[in-house]
Amino acid sequence: MSQRVFHPLVKLLLDGDITLADLPAELRREGEEAMRLLGAVDRRPVKLPEMSQRVMQAIAQRHERSTWRRLLEPREIRVRFRPWLVAPALAAAAALVIWLGRPEPVATPAGAVVTVRFVLSAPDAREVTVAGTFNQWDSHATPLVRTGATDLWTATITLPAGQHQYAFVVDGVRWVHDPAAPAVDDGFGRRNSVLTL
Amino acid sequence: MLTVLALPLALLAMQQQAIADRLAGRVSPDIAALVDELGTAAAARGLPVDPLIQKAIEGSAKGIPAERVAAAVRLVAMQLDTAAGALRHSGLAADTVAVAAGAFAITAGLNGRDIAQLARSGAQASEIIVGLRVAGTLVALGVPRAETVMLVNATLQSGRPAGELLALPGQVQAAMAKGAAPAQAAAGLARAAAAQARRGPPPGHGRPAHPPPPPHP
Numbered sequence: 001m002s003q004r005v006f007h008p009l010v011k012l013l014l015d016g017d018i019t020l021a022d023l024p025a026e027l028r029r030e031g032e033e034a035m036r037l038l039g040a041v042d043r044r045p046v047k048l049p050e051m052s053q054r055v056m057q058a059i060a061q062r063h064e065r066s067t068w069r070r071l072l073e074p075r076e077i078r079v080r081f082r083p084w085l086v087a088p089a090l091a092a093a094a095a096l097v098i099w100l101g102r103p104e105p106v107a108t109p110a111g112a113v114v115t116v117r118f119v120l121s122a123p124d125a126r127e128v129t130v131a132g133t134f135n136q137w138d139s140h141a142t143p144l145v146r147t148g149a150t151d152l153w154t155a156t157i158t159l160p161a162g163q164h165q166y167a168f169v170v171d172g173v174r175w176v177h178d179p180a181a182p183a184v185d186d187g188f189g190r191r192n193s194v195l196t197l
Numbered sequence: 198m199l200t201v202l203a204l205p206l207a208l209l210a211m212q213q214q215a216i217a218d219r220l221a222g223r224v225s226p227d228i229a230a231l232v233d234e235l236g237t238a239a240a241a242r243g244l245p246v247d248p249l250i251q252k253a254i255e256g257s258a259k260g261i262p263a264e265r266v267a268a269a270v271r272l273v274a275m276q277l278d279t280a281a282g283a284l285r286h287s288g289l290a291a292d293t294v295a296v297a298a299g300a301f302a303i304t305a306g307l308n309g310r311d312i313a314q315l316a317r318s319g320a321q322a323s324e325i326i327v328g329l330r331v332a333g334t335l336v337a338l339g340v341p342r343a344e345t346v347m348l349v350n351a352t353l354q355s356g357r358p359a360g361e362l363l364a365l366p367g368q369v370q371a372a373m374a375k376g377a378a379p380a381q382a383a384a385g386l387a388r389a390a391a392a393q394a395r396r397g398p399p400p401g402h403g404r405p406a407h408p409p410p411p412p413h414p
Binding site: 131133136137138139162163165175182183184185186187188190192194196197 | 219223251252254255256258259261265266268269272273298301304305306330331333334335337338363366
């Protein structure tokens with residue numbers, strides 16, 4: 001079986017990308033011949049019963065294989081990277097993560113502990129502590145530390161869930177309530193701040 | 198027979214010793230004796246003793262004169278009695294945590310009738326306790342009593358998780374920071390909670406519908 005090699009432009013003609021008129025004059029004859037050969041090809045479907053039968057048998061055999069064999073049999077897995085699918089996939093993953101991790105309002109269970117940060121602005125203070133029902137009103141038990149060069153004094157502690165009353169003690173003598181928290185009468189003419197966890 | 202008599206006496210002695218241990222070195226002997234007397238009597242009535250001890254220690258830590266500390270401790274004892282009385286009809290008077298929560302709400306400005314109304318919301322005991330604490334906190338923020346009771350009751354009856362109760366003071370503070378009056382802020386939240394109560398809790402949230410018991414005469 002001989003093999004005829006056509007000029008690349010004639011191949012384009014055969015592919016339908018150009019017409020016969022687009023070919024240069026010296027290639028027109030080659031193009032006409034190629035078109036004639038193409039027209040001579042019999043495009044009627046060829047029936048190959050034996051082959052079809054073999055193929056269908058092979059497919060049927062694949063379906064009959066056991067589940068275990070299908071699971072254990074090594075298979076080739078091809079992964080195609082489609083850049084245009086990356087953004088929607090990431091968005092879907094992010095939505096799933098957000099949905100799974102959505103904050104759910106729950107009651108603080110009894111016996112649970114909650115981390116609390118006390119903050120007081122006291123520019124002239126030399127020492128600040130916090131005393132309350134959680135430390136038996138011990139004015140030395142929970143000192144606050146000055147945050148860098150700012151006027152803010154802070155302390156972070158864990159407290160049991162429930163209700164606590166407290167006050168800041170400035171320089172060991174001055175009891176002041178937390179201006180950022182609700183406060184109640186302490187029964188002594190002052191105010192205690194309230195923390196409900 | 199002797200055992201029946203000895204057991205309460207032994208428990209009483211243990212209670213007194215526990216009070217004495219906690220007050221040792223923290224309060225004057227007079228205050229310690231007063232707290233011992235009031236605490237023992239409170240414990241005998243099923244009331245919590247801790248608020249009395251805390252108030253005595255607080256007064257001493259703050260350098261308050263003994264007579265004023267004594268008056269404050271007596272006031273706390275009265276508030277515990279009032280709270281227990283208000284909770285009696287809802288079956289919570291025996292719960293010392295609920296009584297302490299009610300006493301705090303009274304300290305903040307609610308009265309016995311408010312406490313009773315909250316306790317009759319039909320919610321579970323643990324939610325009512327949180328509700329009493331939150332109600333006291335709201336009053337401490339400046340929310341009037343009527344609006345406080347309405348808001349906490351509506352939230353308790355909405356079937357929403359109890360954690361949402363704890364969020365109420367923060368929500369009121371946020372609205373106040375935007376210029377709303379405390380009453381306005383609470384009323385807006387109460388309307389939202391009442392609407393939620395009519396719709397019922399979202400699927401999978403809250404507790405099953407549980408109608409409140411009829412009010413007692």
